[in-house]
Amino acid sequence: MKTISVSKAKEFAEEVGIAFEQTGLPRMAGRILGWLLVSDPPHQSMEQLTNTLTASKGSISTTTRLLIQHGLIERISLPAVRHDYFRLRSDTWQHMIGRGLTGEIIMFRQLAERGLGLLGEKTTANSKWLKEMLNVYTFLEQEFPALLERWEKEHQKDLQTVKQSR
Amino acid sequence: MKTISVSKAKEFAEEVGIAFEQTGLPRMAGRILGWLLVSDPPHQSMEQLTNTLTASKGSISTTTRLLIQHGLIERISLPAVRHDYFRLRSDTWQHMIGRGLTGEIIMFRQLAERGLGLLGEKTTANSKWLKEMLNVYTFLEQEFPALLERWEKEHQKDLQTVKQSR
DNA sequence: TACTTTGTTCAGTATTGACAAAACATATTA
DNA sequence: TAATATGTTTTGTCAATACTGAACAAAGTA
Incomplete structure (x- = not known):
């Protein structure tokens, strides 16, 4: 019976901290998430977190x-x-994806729109470029949720498989 | 004939600066990109940029x-x-997507793997959670490039349509 | 060779923001 | 009401880093 190493878990929390910092959250937020991902039990008090x-x-x-x-x-x-x-x-990863990936897609789609609005009707090298950018991100904004739904369907199957194999 | 407003363009550059700052690049990088997106001509000298x-x-x-x-x-x-x-x-948006979205997907998939490695074979509430996280991000890592390819195919069609309508 | 133009590198400055520590608020027990 | 436990808000400090300005390098022109 292997017991989880607390020091390794702390290292892991630090890594998650770095990762989330790159997504715009404070490092401490990632540290907390990282620790909650591997702590036993999965719920932790404030005192435990400070320690x-x-x-x-x-x-x-x-x-x-x-x-x-x-x-x-x-x-x-x-x-x-x-x-x-x-x-x-339980639905944390949905929020993670929504905050990070979906948020970024929407942000860039909006930027492309603003840029095109500035250029007006003129067709320039830039407007061609911006239209392509708008095109990609609009596409992603539509298709990305569909992709997630597809996963959820396939995931349902996975869960059933797990149940059967018990 | 509407001429583009320089002050509006500068505002736009600032906005793009803020946006890219959120993705981890320095704000100045976003400002330059923003200006190049709407500047006329689309190529700019260093002196023009400093001004x-x-x-x-x-x-x-x-x-x-x-x-x-x-x-x-x-x-x-x-x-x-x-x-x-x-x-x-011309392929800037591919790099933007790669740096931001694809990068984030890979990062989180790796984190889930590390976390699971820590927990070992034990099946806990946390391991169940991490497995789901690993599952989603692995799925996205596989399917996201496919999604982009799908766009490129549809985009080819768009270009042909444009040519025809000339 | 001197001079000008262009771009890079580096040292110093200023700003931002995360964090610690302490003061404060709230609620529970005695 | 006093005393304790728990959690929040705020103030100040520190560290990271983007940016400026100046010194420097390189290369072209007179």
Whole structure:
């Protein structure tokens, strides 16, 4: 029976921190997510978070609120327990994808529109370029959700397979 | 005949700057891209860039090099002209997509793998979650290029339509 | 060879933003 | 009401980094 190494888990939390920093969230947000991804149990109190991540209460408090607003984690409370716990939401990856990928697609589609609006009716090398950009991102904006739906369907099958193999 | 407003174009460059900042590039990189998207002519000298963006030579020099490395712009030189020009590459949007969307997909797929590696064989609430995450991002990593190829095919058709309508 | 034009590199500055620490607020138990 | 536990908000500090400005390099012109 292999027990998970806490120090390795902390390293992992740091890595996730770096990764999420690249997506625009504060590093601490990624650290919390990273830890919640591998912590046992999957729900952790604020005290546990401050200890394992060696961060201040204030930082954890602010960042957990941010993550809750983004729909990535949720606060849970147990009866007869003073403090709350945080855990990943079951649909966190949907939100991650929506915030990152879908958000970027929409942003660039809007930029292309604005740029074309500036150029007006004139057809220049630039307008040709911008039209192509608008074209791609509009396409992605339509097709990307369809792609995710396709995954969900295939995923349903996977789950059934898992059930059968029990 | 509507002439493009320079001040509006500068505003646009600033907006693109903000947008690209969110994707991890320096703001100045986005400003340059934004200006090149609407400037007339589509190729601009370093002096023109320093003037319109009110930025220092050094900043433009450093940032154009960065953009060239990323494959987003290219340096062009005209015969009998001392200075060089910069312009968008025709395949810039492919690089934008690759850097942003594809990169993010790969990054998160790798994170899920690392997390699962940490948990080992144990099946917990977390491992179930991570497996799902790995599942989605692996799916996206495979299907996203296919999606782009599909666009390119449909795009070929568009171009032919344009030719016919001339 | 001097001079000008063009572009790069580097040192210093300024700005941004994440974080810690402490003050503050709220609620629970005694 | 006092005392304790829990969580939030705010203020200040520090670090990262984009940017400016100046020194420097290279290459073309007189």
